[in-house]
Amino acid sequence: MLPSERLKKVIEYLNMDIEPFSKSIGRKRSQGIRDVLSGKAKTIDDKFANQIILAHPNISKVFLMTGEGDVSNLENDAEKEAQSNKEEDNSYLTHRRDKKNGDDEDLIPIFDRTLAMQGRITGSLIPTTETDKTGLVRKDMFKNAQFVIRSSGNSMIPTYPSDAWIGIRRINERILNPGSVYVIDVGSDLILKRIYYKDDDQYSGFLVCLSDNTMLEEGGARKGKLKYPPFEVSLTDVLGVYKVTDYYRPNEIEVLK
Structure with missing residues (x-):
């Protein structure tokens, strides 16, 4: 070929x-x-x-x-993996929950910390300590993820719905793929956005954060402008960058406590 x-x-x-x-x-x-x-x-x-x-x-x-x-x-192939897992029987999850002394190496932790899809929040950041985890989920449902957190807000609709479970893994912020979706940890904020380098320059020192939701304001001083406008983040303020690997809607996975 x-x-x-x-x-x-x-x-x-x-x-x-x-x-x-x-x-x-x-x-x-x-x-x-x-x-x-x-x-x-x-x-x-x-x-x-x-x-x-x-x-x-x-x-x-x-x-x-x-x-x-x-x-x-x-x-x-995350899409095929997710589809396959959605069709599986839940007997495995039941088995893991009931197993008193089981090995959790095939599970990954969920940290139910709100992830900002549209701006500024405060709260515990990722990665959190092992004692802070709020549950476990099957590793093969989030095959390339280190851990799972929950999203909130509407700025990344329709790509990522509010309250979705997001699989993430840490990467080197210097090798971002422009236009892909990442979680950015900037001190007291966690941001889920589509990321570009400022002026398409990898060494500009700034990231440009864009929302997938292109809804416009319907009234007031900002009428006709983007409801979720792009903004910049200085790399000096970035504590960690996480690649989004998979996501599931709230009713599509079962969390093991």
Whole structure:
């Protein structure tokens, strides 16, 4: 399979157009992608492949580089994993709850701390101590997460509903994938937003936080303006950055106390 065909299948699998796909992998311009799709560029180099995998971990690098196997990496495909888990019987959860001296290595902690989707809150931050956990959930439901917290607010609707359980894992803030969703820990605030570097400059020292909810104010001095406008956060104020790995609606998982 030619590189152009492999890349086309990847973009089709992600259900994206070329320009959004280019932005999702951190590229300012899409010409390099168009060159591969047209056949002008004869290979997909390792740097290009890594940009795609970092932004879309459900894509198989083996397929991208060789054409072998499936487009999606089934072990990292969160959507397929979540769907599979939703269809499973709950007998395993019952077994874990009833097991008095069981090993919890296949469970991860839930910290029921409100996560700000629209601004400023105060309260305990992540990561919290082991004694602060409020429950446990199956690790394979949040396969790549370190722990699970709860969201609140409407600024990330329709992508993330209010009160959703959010799986997160800590990353290095210097290797953010612009346009992806992260949890930012800034002292007394936890923020769930779509993150970009200011001026698309990785070394600007600032992150730009955008909401998915593009609702406009209907009245007052801000009529016609975004209800959830973008704002900047200085990297010097950031205590931790967490990649969102999965999410479930409140009624889609069972928390083990």
